[in-house]
Amino acid sequence: MSNTEDTEALSAEGLGKRYKRGWALQDCSFGLPRGRVSALIGPNGAGKSTLMSLATGLLAPTSGTIRVLGDVSGRGGTHPRLAFLAQDKPLYRGFTVEEMLRAGRALNKRWDHAYARSLVDAAGVPAGARISTLSGGQRTRVALAMALGRRPEIIVLDEPLADLDPLAREEVMQALMQEVAETGMTVLLSSHVLADLDGICDHLLLLAGGRVQLAGDVEDLIASHRVVIGPRSGGEQSFSSGTVVESRLTQRQTTAVVRGASTVPPQGWEAHEPTLEELAMAYLRSSRQPSAQDTRPMGHESAEVAA
Ligand SMILES: Nc1ncnc2c1ncn2[C@@H]1O[C@H](COP(=O)(O)OP(=O)(O)OP(=O)(O)O)[C@@H](O)[C@H]1O
Numbered sequence: 001m002s003n004t005e006d007t008e009a010l011s012a013e014g015l016g017k018r019y020k021r022g023w024a025l026q027d028c029s030f031g032l033p034r035g036r037v038s039a040l041i042g043p044n045g046a047g048k049s050t051l052m053s054l055a056t057g058l059l060a061p062t063s064g065t066i067r068v069l070g071d072v073s074g075r076g077g078t079h080p081r082l083a084f085l086a087q088d089k090p091l092y093r094g095f096t097v098e099e100m101l102r103a104g105r106a107l108n109k110r111w112d113h114a115y116a117r118s119l120v121d122a123a124g125v126p127a128g129a130r131i132s133t134l135s136g137g138q139r140t141r142v143a144l145a146m147a148l149g150r151r152p153e154i155i156v157l158d159e160p161l162a163d164l165d166p167l168a169r170e171e172v173m174q175a176l177m178q179e180v181a182e183t184g185m186t187v188l189l190s191s192h193v194l195a196d197l198d199g200i201c202d203h204l205l206l207l208a209g210g211r212v213q214l215a216g217d218v219e220d221l222i223a224s225h226r227v228v229i230g231p232r233s234g235g236e237q238s239f240s241s242g243t244v245v246e247s248r249l250t251q252r253q254t255t256a257v258v259r260g261a262s263t264v265p266p267q268g269w270e271a272h273e274p275t276l277e278e279l280a281m282a283y284l285r286s287s288r289q290p291s292a293q294d295t296r297p298m299g300h301e302s303a304e305v306a307a
Pocket residue numbers: 019020021023024042043044045046047048049050051
């Protein structure tokens with residue numbers, strides 16, 4: 001058992017996974033707090049699904065360890081107190097919703113049938129309808145009920161909102177957040193749509209190139225960064241403190257995201273706290289171009305990227 005078991009629902013130390021083609025994840029260390037909603041973000045191929053498969057015991061690590069609720073994962077399948085909602089939301093298309101729920105009961109030792117059924121009912125999905133006839137949003141709600149019916153302490157969702165229209169996205173997130181509020185469950189959720197995560201997640205894990213680029217509480221991360229905006233010609237200005245995560249020149253101005261809350265911009269520049277989206281985009285862009293992954297003080301060459 002880890003001594004962080006009380007506080008961390010999921011933790012990794014030196015975690016790596018190598019496929020035949022090479023390393024998908026390397027040297028990842030992080031801890032996700034219990035009872036919180038953590039977002040897992042990163043560009044295509046960053047290693048998000050691989051990390052989730054390691055957490056759910058579908059894959060074993062090549063190096064390092066990953067722990068679920070203090071127990072080392074990767075030996076003996078999925079942790080009984082963890083539920084996983086895979087990207088393709090596997091459901092038997094020929095089954096009715098009720099048959100699907102009954103399969104859930106037959107397959108899981110920990111299963112709360114009344115609860116799973118109530119989630120489906122609350123979503124307005126007819127129990128007699130065949131899975132193949134449901135809309136994408138309805139299928140997601142059934143898949144979510146299948147995962148939550150196991151009464152997990154931690155739920156891992158791989159892009160649960162992909163393929164859903166904005167209304168369905170909102171409904172699914174509301175349903176999920178209601179469960180979090182009522183049960184105190186820990187959530188790890190991956191998404192490419194940063195706007196969906198703003199106001200929802202309180203912890204962030206950003207992967208790029210198979211490595212952790214940014215991890216921490218969203219509030220702390222936002223408070224410790226600044227967006228600084230100034231004249232285009234001022235791109236060579238230096239700041240009193242802080243390190244540049246990423247900077248861009250547009251036609252009229254320079255915009256940089258700087259790590260360091262005490263960053264004092266030069267006269268004529270303004271600074272504000274980043275939104276989650278601004279912060280994440282800065283790290284995503286900087287990870288895309290190694291030359292811009294710059295921790296030098298502002299004043300060195302700014303990286304110009306396409307707007
Ligand atoms: N089964 C596999 N065999 C070989 N390589 C794999 C396998 N699964 C993933 N990879 C490779 O590992 C890397 C990470 O892939 P992964 O699917 O974990 O990324 P991801 O962040 O989930 O991407 P996406 O956002 O596109 O879903 C990629 O380079 C991918 O090609």
